Amino acid sequence: MTIALYDLVGADETRPFSPHCWKAAFALAHKGLDFRSVPVRFTQIAGIEAGEFRTVPVIRDGERAFVDSFQIALYLEETYPERPSLFAGEGGRSLSRFIEKWAQTTLVGYIGPSLLLEIHAALEPADQAYFRESREKRFGRTLEETAKGREERLEGFRASLAPLRLMLSDQQFIGGQGPLFADYIVAGIFQWARVISPFPLLAPDDPVAAWFERCLDLHDGLGRAVPAAA
Template sequence: MSSDIILYELAAADDTRFSPFCWRTRFGLAHKGLSFQSVHIGFPDIGELGGTNRTVPAIRIGDTFVEDSWNIAEFLDEQFPDRPTLLGGPVGQGLTRFVECFTDKVIHPTILRLVSRDVFDRMDPYDRPYFRRTREEMLGMTLEEAQSTREQTVQAFRKAIHPIRLTLYKQPWLAGQAPGHADYIVLAAFQWGRLATDFEILAADDPISGWFQRGLDLHEGYGRKTHPRDGGPGFDGIGRWKNAG
């Protein structure tokens, strides 16, 4: 069953997988030890996948199509209960929902401001007009304006995420003694930052950086396998949606 999984995801101009929401699912599949086939789809074409959200990640397993990284994590726990859990049962699931909301509403919007023009430059040219239009609407300013104040933005951001630092002083992972979906949600956001820009979002001596590096090392360094040339699950027989690239 596992080799029949298709993951639909975005890719940069050089084919690097950089999408934060897609990395939530990439980490989840690696956590479950599931191989899959990565299919690159462009931003303008996501609606053609036939889902109701019009977002990626989305996965297809046989006749089952699941969209939204949260739904996918739940689905993987339900379908593969004998493999390490992602959400950690009902209590873990409830707490992980908070981590998701915090990440979606605090971490992602700020990282977007920090990397908006840099990520545009690394993006597949096919995606760029769509990205500029939709993200400038979101930001209420141009990509260039958003990024121009990033020296100040990053200082405030590093303070705002102090609860993550405090948590990691007390336990090795956000999910507790072992990594779970809560870690992957936040790791995926910093993975986006790492791949979208050379700008330093986290200081090298920040304890959150130490956790991030440990996270990239998980599952045989899976977080470092960001490009088809690096191998790893997902890059066997990669595909491309018809219009992308």
């Protein structure tokens, strides 16, 4: 049975953009599992699965439904152990937990505020109203004020990637010679930015950029199925 992945979209439902949904999509593809994307907009999330969940991604696998990208990855690992591993053991789970926290602070801490206006522009009017109200409450200022100055902060962001850059100078993936869920955590965030905005987060000669290109090629080019924002 094909697994359903509830996937966050804007006005164009062919362009899913949530970093967390992309983590789940990469994880499903890594396991070689058939899945279909079910497009959901911000204001529709509360209605999926009879209102059982309040965030995405959510997957429906037969009689079971799960929320949260990391919990989905753990479920897939436990339920389909015969398929390629997302963690390669307990150490990989711990590594992925660290990468998740690092990515949330270092990557999302800069990328999230920087993309606010472009995310808003990609939404339908009802979702725009929800997004503006919820994010301005979260940040304590307007979207415009929060996004302002991303160009001036860019070099500092790029410098903060030094540990990842040094690692990827010596190996193909965070997981070693092949990708693990830790790679998908980070790749999902860069894919979020790629789908929403043409703003150049990475220099072309950055090893992190080369790694991300490799991630986009994985699983028959799953990441490239959605063109980059122009």
